[in-house]
Amino acid sequence: MDKRPIGVFDSGLGGLTVLKEINKYLPNENTIYFGDTARVPYGPRSKETIIKYTFQAINFLNTKDVKAIVIACNTATARALVEAKEKYDLPIIGVVEAGARTAVYSTKNKKVGIIGTTGTINSKAYNKAIKSMDSKIKVIGKACPIFVPLVEEGWANKEISSMAAHMYLDSLVEKGIDSLILGCTHYPILKRTIGEAVGEDIKLINPARETALDLKNILEKRNIINTSEKKGNCIYYVSDINDQFSKVAGEFLKRKITNLEKIEIHRY
Amino acid sequence: MDKRPIGVFDSGLGGLTVLKEINKYLPNENTIYFGDTARVPYGPRSKETIIKYTFQAINFLNTKDVKAIVIACNTATARALVEAKEKYDLPIIGVVEAGARTAVYSTKNKKVGIIGTTGTINSKAYNKAIKSMDSKIKVIGKACPIFVPLVEEGWANKEISSMAAHMYLDSLVEKGIDSLILGCTHYPILKRTIGEAVGEDIKLINPARETALDLKNILEKRNIINTSEKKGNCIYYVSDINDQFSKVAGEFLKRKITNLEKIEIHRY
Known part of the structure; x- marks a missing residue:
């Protein structure tokens, strides 16, 4: 005790x-x-x-x-x-290892997207963690620096956040990911907006x-x-x-x- | 020398x-x-x-x-x-006093808008500086925290910045300002977008x-x-x-x- x-x-x-x-x-x-x-x-x-x-x-x-x-x-x-x-x-x-593990369990087509701040994405920490668990998984990262200020402005559910989500995420959807890690602790607040932007076929993973x-x-x-x-x-x-x-x-x-x-x- | x-x-x-x-x-x-x-x-x-x-x-x-x-x-x-x-x-x-002075010279209807970060707007520094030069001028402030990240993302001239500009500035335009101080050193990069959002009857003032x-x-x-x-x-x-x-x-x-x-x- x-x-x-x-x-x-x-x-x-x-x-x-x-x-x-x-x-x-x-x-x-x-x-x-x-x-x-x-x-x-x-x-x-x-x-x-x-x-x-x-x-x-x-x-x-x-x-x-x-x-x-x-x-x-x-x-x-x-x-x-x-x-x-x-x-x-x-x-x-x-928070990275837990999120990576969930993504490895979640993905069926072995294409995982990861979004986060510039620092997180440039570090390739999620890529390394996922690759160490399953080297066949393709990991596609995308930095989304506007998301944090949008959340902090209280605009998470407004049209402008939806527009930002499409600007950042359309290219990930086109690449055929089936799982998307919300690799920044602010992003769960944007979960609905992100979910609508990427469509319901892509599973959102919250590492928290x-x-x-x-x-x-x-x-x-x-x-x-x-x-x-x-x-x-x-x-x-x-x-x-x-x-x-x-x-x-x-x-x-x-x-x-x-x-x-x-x-x-x-x-x- | x-x-x-x-x-x-x-x-x-x-x-x-x-x-x-x-x-x-x-x-x-x-x-x-x-x-x-x-x-x-x-x-x-x-x-x-x-x-x-x-x-x-x-x-x-x-x-x-x-x-x-x-x-x-x-x-x-x-x-x-x-x-x-x-x-x-x-x-x-x-940078405040110079911007305030220019606004005092610029305004004809004595209604001046000031945009900046939350810190600048909450300080009411521009309001105080303008009032000390001409107490009859009405100063209307608006914090625009998304503008800096939009500039740093390189999105200053994209539609999303135009949308943010309208979200922040439409209420200032409705209040009848004829001059608008760009009270943040990042904002000159957004000058065209801000100018289009507020219309050409409002003069934009860059304190730099x-x-x-x-x-x-x-x-x-x-x-x-x-x-x-x-x-x-x-x-x-x-x-x-x-x-x-x-x-x-x-x-x-x-x-x-x-x-x-x-x-x-x-x-x-």
Whole structure:
């Protein structure tokens, strides 16, 4: 029985969609969320910078005595997970492997699409993960940098998002993919719009759920699960607080955020 | 005769549109450009964070012995210019006052629109500057957070930008403005699209040109202008280098960037 919290880290607020799945499948676990809102988005930044930011986030979470860390950010997972696992001793779980595995199970024609930020797509992290599981699968990536700002503007279900979805995704559909990984934690909010743009024959894969199940497995195997019957609490930390925070956070998490604190992340 | 360079600072690359005007009106001046690309965009960040970032940028530029600083970023000007002027001795010029003055000269019906990032609009910096020059002018602000990512995606002249322009600007047109300040250094790239959306009766005001003329005035008054007949050089510094840099920079500046160096801005 291990009551220590699980650390969940994202470049901003998108990781709240992952936190939500963790709270669903591991309701008794305490969680610490850190969103690096002072330096979001990570998507366009260099690998070197993303590694530095990820280490700082892990250093911070370690001051809270976490028993495991979920990097709930596709860009940070794609660019810095390997380096983080080398540097730190505790279990660190990214969102890429879980999403890749689900895609491998899902695809029948062995053509998988992956969409995400420029950083995630350029890293080819999903391609590598999928190829390592089934080398015959063809993986086609497409960076969609407008999607995050569209979600944050609250325009996810408006015609402009549908237009952006077609501009990005028509070429993927033409290439005959049968599964599409939503490789950015903001994209589940666009799920309906993306689904309408690509048509119902293409299965949309949201790595967040699978990541939560991975985490559950790992906690059980290591015997560090929290067996308390009390509902876990969550404390939220961000590196900057702005006006949009509660609006976006509410939309992602579908519940009100309390226990929010700002920290100086560059000190870690 | 003062050969020391002029420091030009922006949160990212948008300030290159201001640098371009400075190079045009002060061709013999040497310039140092710093783009805080590791922490862009400043738009959604808190005032406190923007002040900290601006001071770090000025501290860095001061290590290069600059004789004057242009804050070529509407958000940083709106949130941190007053504080920067109090803290530092050298001349510091922002982009807001110049844009506001041009709008005051331009408007005939005394209804001025201002568009920019969330940070710039919430600061009401343009409203205050315009009101201080003519209290009868009505200023109507509108934050347009999708515009910067649309420009950076290279979609400035596509239908999706036209749709976004109508979504943001139709309400401003209905309110009867006759002048519209492009209160973000990225927006001149969208000038044609914005112009078509609002119609030709509304005058678009680009603060960059006026800022360069302000700078020229100040250098002349203080007798620190560079009277050399040699064309000035420009050295570029950024806090992060990514793949998109040269693509976006080239589009903004319409010339190739050499002399580029990455710095660790949090150390300043």
